[in-house]
Amino acid sequence: MISQPALIDEYYQMLLEKNSHYEGIFFVGVRTTGVFCRPTCPAKKPKKENCEFFKTAQEAVLASYRPCKRCQPLHTPTTLSADVRKLVEAIEADPERKWRDRDFEELSISANTARRQFLKTFGMTFLEYARARRLGIAFNHIRNGKPLIETQLDSGFESSNGFRDAFTRIMGNVPRSSGDIRLLTATWIETKLGPMMAIADDEVLYLLEFVDRRGLENEILTMRKKLNVAIVPGTNKLLQQLTTELAAYFEGTSMTFQTPLSTEIGTPFQKVVWEQLRQIPVGETRSYKELAIQLGKPTAARAVAQANGANQIALLIPCHRVINTDGQFGGYGGGLQRKAWLLELEGQ
Numbered sequence: 001m002i003s004q005p006a007l008i009d010e011y012y013q014m015l016l017e018k019n020s021h022y023e024g025i026f027f028v029g030v031r032t033t034g035v036f037c038r039p040t041c042p043a044k045k046p047k048k049e050n051c052e053f054f055k056t057a058q059e060a061v062l063a064s065y066r067p068c069k070r071c072q073p074l075h076t077p078t079t080l081s082a083d084v085r086k087l088v089e090a091i092e093a094d095p096e097r098k099w100r101d102r103d104f105e106e107l108s109i110s111a112n113t114a115r116r117q118f119l120k121t122f123g124m125t126f127l128e129y130a131r132a133r134r135l136g137i138a139f140n141h142i143r144n145g146k147p148l149i150e151t152q153l154d155s156g157f158e159s160s161n162g163f164r165d166a167f168t169r170i171m172g173n174v175p176r177s178s179g180d181i182r183l184l185t186a187t188w189i190e191t192k193l194g195p196m197m198a199i200a201d202d203e204v205l206y207l208l209e210f211v212d213r214r215g216l217e218n219e220i221l222t223m224r225k226k227l228n229v230a231i232v233p234g235t236n237k238l239l240q241q242l243t244t245e246l247a248a249y250f251e252g253t254s255m256t257f258q259t260p261l262s263t264e265i266g267t268p269f270q271k272v273v274w275e276q277l278r279q280i281p282v283g284e285t286r287s288y289k290e291l292a293i294q295l296g297k298p299t300a301a302r303a304v305a306q307a308n309g310a311n312q313i314a315l316l317i318p319c320h321r322v323i324n325t326d327g328q329f330g331g332y333g334g335g336l337q338r339k340a341w342l343l344e345l346e347g348q
Helices: 005-017 057-062 082-093 101-106 111-122 126-143 148-154 160-171 216-227 237-251 268-277 288-294 301-309 336-347
Strands: 027-030 035-037 051-054 183-189 196-200 205-210 230-233
Touching: 005 051, 027 057, 035 057, 051 057, 082 111, 082 126, 101 111, 111 126, 126 230, 183 237, 196 216, 196 237, 205 216, 205 237, 216 230, 268 288, 268 301, 288 301
Parallel strands: 183 230
Antiparallel strands: 027 035, 027 051, 183 196, 196 205
């Protein structure tokens, strides 16, 4: 059980705010109900004097608390509602299906609920998400030599204009021939510290960030424009490999990643800094100043810090291993509590 007064004050405030940056950092036991919850639990908040805080769910269970039925603290944290998760699973079970309002009745979900919750979670309605998934499959067919008109019809579009308009509206790029199409796949990966978004093609990883990172939408938009690519929901072998490696990392059973990374994004200086970050051994840290000296630019600590902050591939390019010269954590796009948790995990 956590007993430091400062931590208790901090965690209680984060509980009131339902701060997602603290997912996996602590669990709260409520004496009056006998249940324990995660920081983002939607239930009514208890009084501070009725709370006990724990570092792990196991500690809370051993203290005789039972898991909350609303936030399910024994499961991997997610911001997906039960309805959204059910619908995503339905799409993956049959990604080429054309959905109609009556199809939602089979899942006991209203069409309005699906539209509203998908818009809140993914920035697009359920039908747009499902269409984007179908289009992603269609464009893979085109890249493999299938005629554009045939793929268009297979995707349920009677006119080429409708096919192009649908793609432009969702992904911001227009296919004209198989040579014009460059497609990246985006997937949602659940972790102990909250969900992450990963974007990759069949060869390399372009982005891995916690989904609540501030400015993530702008990062993705900038990347899409810079690389002139379309991004669709789905998965591929590389993303499946990454998911497996992340699971092992968060369990502490493996600290190495074999997933190949893109070298397209970033300025020449940023790329040099990011490569230097990858040389920091697990369980160790470096200061911005130390990195600048290693790069032969002892006065460039501020520039190193900026390059560190511009990294879009969390964990695999371990920017969380960089701290201030005075030993303070400095910044981290995923939140300082996550940074502390990651460093403790790697230190173990």
